[in-house]
Amino acid sequence: ILRPQPGFAEHFLPRGRAPHIGEHFVLPSAAATLKRIAASGGRDFYEGETAHKLVAHAQAHDAALTLADLRDYAPEWVTPIGQTYRGHTLHQIPPNGQGIAALIALGILQNFDLASRPVDHPDTQHLLIEAMKLAFADVYSHVADARHMRMTHEQMLRPDYLAERARMIDPRVAQAFASGHAPQGGTVYLTAADKNGMMVSFIQSNYMGFGSGVVVPGTGVSLQNRGHCFSMQPDHPNVVAGGKRPFHTIIPGFLMRDGAPVMSFGVMGGNMQPQGQVQTLVRMLDYGQQPQAACDAPRWKWNQGLAVDVEAGLAPAVAQGLRTRGHVLEGIDDPYMDFGSGQFIWRLGDPAVDGYVSASDSRRDGLAAGF
Structure with a gap:
């Protein structure tokens, strides 16, 4: 299904096919992206070279993502x-x-x-x-x-x-x-605990299958599709809107x-x-x-x-x-x-x-x- 997507094929179909079990392959563009993110304390993803590549690819395909969207993003520390x-x-x-x-x-x-x-x-x-x-x-x-x-x-x-x-x-x-x-969903969960009693409950997901299937060329970044969970009903509190987080x-x-x-x-x-x-x-x-x-x-x-x-x-x-x-x-x-x-x-x-x-x-x- 995802073979025609240029970035997906570039990164995840080495030799034109899915890797065999146990087969060695490398993701050089993803490695370079991770190095930039690490060297910038994370900011590269939101306002550096990676951000510009994400936005350029999105806008080349009529998507709505802008540099301001990434630059202005901030995680939320919430009370359970x-x-x-x-x-x-x-x-x-x-x-x-x-x-x-x-x-x-x-x-x-x-x-x-x-x-x-x-x-x-x-x-x-x-x-x-x-x-x-x-x-x-x-x-x-x-x-x-x-x-x-x-x-x-x-x-x-x-x-x-x-x-x-x-x-x-x-x-x-x-x-x-x-x-x-x-x-x-397509989700990964892990939990960890140490001898001092620290316990971590952690979950991450690109969502359905491989996420959106959009892998930005030259970055190895696979974009999620959590927007799928927005409602299209105008009177629903979860209706799609800018600056809004979807049900997840x-x-x-x-x-x-x-x-x-x-x-x-x-x-x-x-x-x-x-x-x-x-x-x-x-x-x-x-x-x-x-x-x-x-x-x-x-x-x-x-x-x-x-x-x-x-x-x-x-x-x-x-x-x-x-x-x-x-x-x-x-x-x-x-x-x-x-x-x-x-x-x-x-x-x-x-x-x-x-x-x-x-x-x-x-x-x-x-x-x-x-x-």
Whole structure:
């Protein structure tokens, strides 16, 4: 698909094709770009040679990017938002991200005694699916650049509001609370921790597949396509506009208890990210499963309406129980892209003495490593 793109072919199709597994190739232009960025303390990307190359390529193809856009950009240092659940607090980056979906779902599930039934029981999984649907109904309706939202994240996380949403769930019948665009993603997540207790939850994404597919010739810079997540509805808070950040899917997670860090974690995969976080957290916090077991357990992914994708490993009795409740299930044999991929580090007391438990998802090529 991307072969005709001049910059893409130049950098990522050496010898006119994709590199073979294990084949050595070099990216000299990308190396030169990284050297300029390092030597300038980062400024080259925003106002130096790299910036001029990015803008020249964009304007040569009728794109809207200007030097002022890059020069005036500034990252934001934000305060995480949180939701208590079973004595813990899950923290997320605030909107314009979808992390609030996981907080809403857990806030709804807080109103149910999940542990009264086994985790792999149709009643339990039905409640999780319905809570996730309600969360996405709010997220797809209201989440945008925080400066443009008409419903604040505080309002969306009010306990009385979440209890009201919980009462909408019928424990025996699946409902279509709302349909929404379900973005796909191409994301990398990592988490790290040291002997002093410092923990980092980090996520990066060019978005769908290879991002936009635009690789600026002579730079090795591959441009993302996060603008895909803007709405085209004029009355939507996430409608596309200049100087505005789009709704986005990447959500590094962080779990705390009594003000102390417990787990740095994340789940990759578009709108699967909050769904994967909720499913694994319920297994750990309600049912006492250790991180790798929670990570390995079969997952489902709500798409829209009553449609739910399920992994082939889901127990037949659970699948049949969900169908009986009205869920429309589609089995997916290849879990690589569809059910996310999680990485988890759980702190055990004093890190210098007790260490950590780590887990890495078998659905992709991550790993847990200690040094």
